[in-house]
Each structure stands twice: as structure tokens, then as C-alpha cells.
Amino acid sequence: MTDSRITRRGMMVRAGAALCAGGLGVRAVAQDDSLVITPRQTEGPFYPRRKPADTDNDLTAFGAANQRAKGDLLTLGGRVLDSRGQPLSGARVELWHCDIHGTYHHVDASSQADQNFQGYGEMITDGEGHYRFRTIKPGLYTGRTRHIHFKVIAPGRRTLTSQMYFDTDMEQNLRDGIYRRLSGAERTAVTMKTRRTSGKTPVIEGRLNIVVA
Numbered sequence: 001m002t003d004s005r006i007t008r009r010g011m012m013v014r015a016g017a018a019l020c021a022g023g024l025g026v027r028a029v030a031q032d033d034s035l036v037i038t039p040r041q042t043e044g045p046f047y048p049r050r051k052p053a054d055t056d057n058d059l060t061a062f063g064a065a066n067q068r069a070k071g072d073l074l075t076l077g078g079r080v081l082d083s084r085g086q087p088l089s090g091a092r093v094e095l096w097h098c099d100i101h102g103t104y105h106h107v108d109a110s111s112q113a114d115q116n117f118q119g120y121g122e123m124i125t126d127g128e129g130h131y132r133f134r135t136i137k138p139g140l141y142t143g144r145t146r147h148i149h150f151k152v153i154a155p156g157r158r159t160l161t162s163q164m165y166f167d168t169d170m171e172q173n174l175r176d177g178i179y180r181r182l183s184g185a186e187r188t189a190v191t192m193k194t195r196r197t198s199g200k201t202p203v204i205e206g207r208l209n210i211v212v213a
């Protein structure tokens, strides 16, 4: 009962707190002097041709729509770091992926699109390099494993364009041509660690640190 009454802002705060408490602490990162750089992967043909009017970091609601996007709720976050583990604040993280039907938005009109799904969102990392998004688990489309596209534009650094994957989809990941191209360490660097919360409204929590050269 209470779950259905949780506000959007409340959900984001809770997700952020969970991420902070989830083992991505400064100590663990600072001791590692040689973090694996997040590998670059193709942008693909579905980066928005025109950014939508609503580009916030909650992709589950588009503009003033009252209804939520269809699909399993996914809260996604981590930190943006340099190769020495120092957090990069003020970096813009852009995220885009397909809806539950496997349809990308803001590219071509499609009758199969979930109109309540925002399709694209962006946010600026905080002082500790944190980023977070609220979205849905993407659907599948022919020829790919499930994935989420992202870009990181950090001041003074070359833009990183890549994709992230689910640790629960390893069988499909290992059949995916783009994922298979990566080394073992690079695969780990783009594979989210996920867990599904229990309760009336389960949420998938995904975590991934992004390391920018």
C-alpha cells in the first residue's frame, strides 16, 4: 500500500541513498591506481535526432503525462571517475535506450512506441561524481542483447560514448557481436551489477562506475 504512494522525488532520494551505501565508496576506489577505462562502443543509429522537451533523469515519465512507462522499474547509477579513481564532478551523462517494445524514441515515428517513455535523459554529476537515472528495463530488438546507450561529456576530456549491459543477461551478452568484441576486463567495465528489491513494487537496482580516460 505504501509503495504505491511513494513520490517520484522520494524514490530518487531513496535510490541515491542506496547507491551511496552500496559499496562504491571512496576508499575502495582510491586504493586502485589502475582502473579499467570504460571502453568506447558504437553510438548506433538511435541517438535522438532532436532532444525531447523533457530531458530530466527520470525516463519513466514523459513531460506532463500522468501514466508511467511500461516495464520493470530500473534505478541506475554509480560514479564517473578518472583512471586514478578521482570523481569527475560537473560531467554531463546522457542516457538513451529503447522502450519495452524495443522501439527508440526521437528518431523515427513508430506506432509501437510507448508514449509515456521519455527515451532519453541527462544529468550532471555531483561533487562526488555520482550519476543516477530512473528508467525501465529496456525491451529487446532483433540482433542485440539488452543494452543502454550512454555518453559522458566531462570538462576537458574527450567525450565517451558507450553502452551498458545487465549481469543477469550474460548468456545473451556473450552472443552479442558488440559485447563479444570486448576483453574480459572491458566486459566487466560495462556490465551493471544488478539486484531486484523485494516488496510489492520490485525495483531493479543497477550500478556501474564509469571510468573516463
Ligand SMILES: [Fe+2]
Binding pocket: 044, 046, 144, 147, 149
Ligand atoms: Fe541500441
